[in-house]
């Protein structure tokens with residue numbers, strides 16, 4: 362187990378420059394083009410060092426120094442303990458894209474389809490292969506049902522304007538993953554996400570009040586909390 366966690370953390374540090382590059386590319390406000398190159402020196406943004414600075418001109422791009430590396434390492438270590446063999450690939454794929462989505466949503470309040478669709482498109486076949494390899498094809502039906510339930514619940518919240526459009530594909534992917542572990546884990550993940558997002562909103566409102574600033578409703582990015590809730594539910598199951 363210890364060895365698996367060390368391996369997972371090493372893997373997290375290996376892919377972190379790529380994740381960091383994706384955060385810089387996609388953490389762009391709605392309506393603006395993706396940031397494919399450094400705005401200062403024009404160097405193409407693909408891999409970024411832990412400092413988050415452009416290798417060409419040292420301009421800070423995307424997330425703060427060591428933040429992506431730290432989050433990716435903690436998530437990887439946790440999942441290495443929690444994953445059962447067959448689901449590990451799907452969890453790993455979701456963890457990598459999930460870290461990127463969490464940082465992007467926290468920065469610009471959006472979950473681009475360019476990230477959520479590859480998330481769904483990776484998790485679905487990996488879970489299918491995992492179910493067949495484990496000789497449990499029935500689990501796949503449960504994954505699909507949980508994914509549709511969570512995705513539709515979030516889509517409903519999108520329709521009434523409570524969430525942004527990217528939240529439902531994220532919910533669909535996370536629902537599928539949580540469905541692997543059963544309905545109670547999925548319910549726990551969604552519940553944890555709602556509670557944590559609510560606590561965060563209250564905390565922000567309290568800080569705003571203390572600073573005598575206007576309270577901007579319950580305006581919190583939901584993506585990071587959906588991801589955190591799912592992670593906690595898988596860890597605690």
Ligand SMILES: [Zn+2]
Pocket residue numbers: 399400401402403404415416417418419420
């Ligand atoms: Zn540059």
